[in-house]
Amino acid sequence: MRFSVYLPLLLSAAFAVLARPVTRQTPPATAAWLLSAGGVISAAASYVSLTILSITLVARVPVLALADHWSRAVLGRADPVAWPVALWALAALVATAAAVATTARRRLHELREAHGLARALAGRGTELTVLDSPLAEAYAVPGRPGRIVVSTALLQRLDGAQRRALLEHERSHLRHRHHLHHSAAAVCAAANPALRRLPQAVAEACERWADEDAAAACRRGTVAEALTRAATGPRASSPMLPSTVLPGVAEVASRVRALQRPAPPRRAWPVLVVLGLLLAMTLSVVEATADAHGMFEGAEAHRVVAAATSSAASGGVVPVDHTRATP
Numbered sequence: 001m002r003f004s005v006y007l008p009l010l011l012s013a014a015f016a017v018l019a020r021p022v023t024r025q026t027p028p029a030t031a032a033w034l035l036s037a038g039g040v041i042s043a044a045a046s047y048v049s050l051t052i053l054s055i056t057l058v059a060r061v062p063v064l065a066l067a068d069h070w071s072r073a074v075l076g077r078a079d080p081v082a083w084p085v086a087l088w089a090l091a092a093l094v095a096t097a098a099a100v101a102t103t104a105r106r107r108l109h110e111l112r113e114a115h116g117l118a119r120a121l122a123g124r125g126t127e128l129t130v131l132d133s134p135l136a137e138a139y140a141v142p143g144r145p146g147r148i149v150v151s152t153a154l155l156q157r158l159d160g161a162q163r164r165a166l167l168e169h170e171r172s173h174l175r176h177r178h179h180l181h182h183s184a185a186a187v188c189a190a191a192n193p194a195l196r197r198l199p200q201a202v203a204e205a206c207e208r209w210a211d212e213d214a215a216a217a218c219r220r221g222t223v224a225e226a227l228t229r230a231a232t233g234p235r236a237s238s239p240m241l242p243s244t245v246l247p248g249v250a251e252v253a254s255r256v257r258a259l260q261r262p263a264p265p266r267r268a269w270p271v272l273v274v275l276g277l278l279l280a281m282t283l284s285v286v287e288a289t290a291d292a293h294g295m296f297e298g299a300e301a302h303r304v305v306a307a308a309t310s311s312a313a314s315g316g317v318v319p320v321d322h323t324r325a326t327p
Contacts (some may be wrong), residue, residue: 004291007284008045013194015042015277020201025270027263029176033203034274036181039188039198045281046192050093052292057086087323094187096191103190107183118143128167136230138166146174147183154230162226165218169226172213178206196220204251211255212263224259227252262301 019038023031118141121129131137133151141147150171151275155163173179185202189195214223258264 004284005288008049008281008288009194011277011284012042012192015039015054015274015281016192016194016197018277019274020197022270022273023201023263024206024268027266028205028212029256030266030271032178032181032202032205032209034197034271036184036188036203038274038278039185039195039202041278042281043188043191043195043239045285046194047093047286048285049098050096052288053086054093055292057083057090065296067125096193099190100187102186107186111179111183114141115143117141118145120149121147121149126291136229138170140170140173140178141175141252142179144175148174157224157229161218161222162229165214165226166230168214169210169223172210173206174211175213176206176209178210181206204254207251208258215259216262220259220263224256227256227259238283281291 015038019035023034028254062198106110120139125147127145129147129149131149134153135151136154136157137151139149148167150166150170154166158166181202185195185199189198191277196277211223211227293327
């Protein structure tokens with residue numbers, strides 16, 4: 001087994017470190033896609049790497065080697081993976097698989113809750129639902145169709161232009177299905193602990209994406225003022241809402257600073273850096289998979305040749321598949 005089997009693990013750690021600062025140099029929509037899609041590729045690549053390392057340990061079990069017709073001796077000589085490393089990989093694979101299943105199940109449950117809430121709000125007949133509350137609240141509820149909920153306290157704090165900016169922000173969340181980016185990042189973080197900060201980075205990019213959409217319909221200053229006023233009002237400390245419901249007021253300080261500057265320009269180099277990293281990760285997975293396949297093919301071919309030689313020496317005749325045997 002070559003060093004390529006370890007590269008996806010190293011490159012996924014590099015992606016976790018580099019992706020967030022690099023994507024801050026791009027428009028938020030591009031950053032959100034690079035982070036979420038890149039996270040999926042990174043998590044999948046590391047998962048394949050752990051699987052290959054784990055198989056080298058499982059394949060040494062005598063019963064499995066006999067059942068699958070490969071030579072344990074040849075496999076042991078061809079595989080330089082030490083058993084403690086393979087055992088660690090197997091434990092990590094089992095733990096991350098359980099974490100992914102738990103996270104995915106929870107996100108699906110919360111998505112169903114959000115859709116149920118959207119259906120309940122649909123009975124009021126409009127996209128916007130005004131909640132009679134003294135707290136400054138605004139959030140987008142994904143569904144078919146999605147709904148926007150804003151409290152009376154928040155609406156009273158905003159003038160007409162600021163209200164429009166707030167609604168455009170929430171419409172952006174629904175239109176671009178930002179909750180799916182959030183869910184993908186959460187599952188990726190469960191699959192690979194190196195990506196544990198990815199959900200926060202994706203959430204930041206999605207909020208900035210919605211801010212930029214609102215700024216395209218209103219003045220940038222108006223969006224910043226709406227955020228500032230919404231943040232200074234009394235808010236619920238822990239609203240009992242599904243995580244797929246996206247709040248309108250989060251990480252306000254950094255977002256206001258971004259809105260006080262011109263919209264981020266389109267730059268090619270950050271995109272190329274992230275894409276290059278993901279391409280290297282993908283190629284290393286392909287090479288590692290080919291190495292593992294070749295290793296097991298060699299062990300199986302040796303077993304076939306050894307069986308044929310043994311049978312010939314004892315006077316028996318055993319048909320040999322020469323297409324699988326090696327000289």
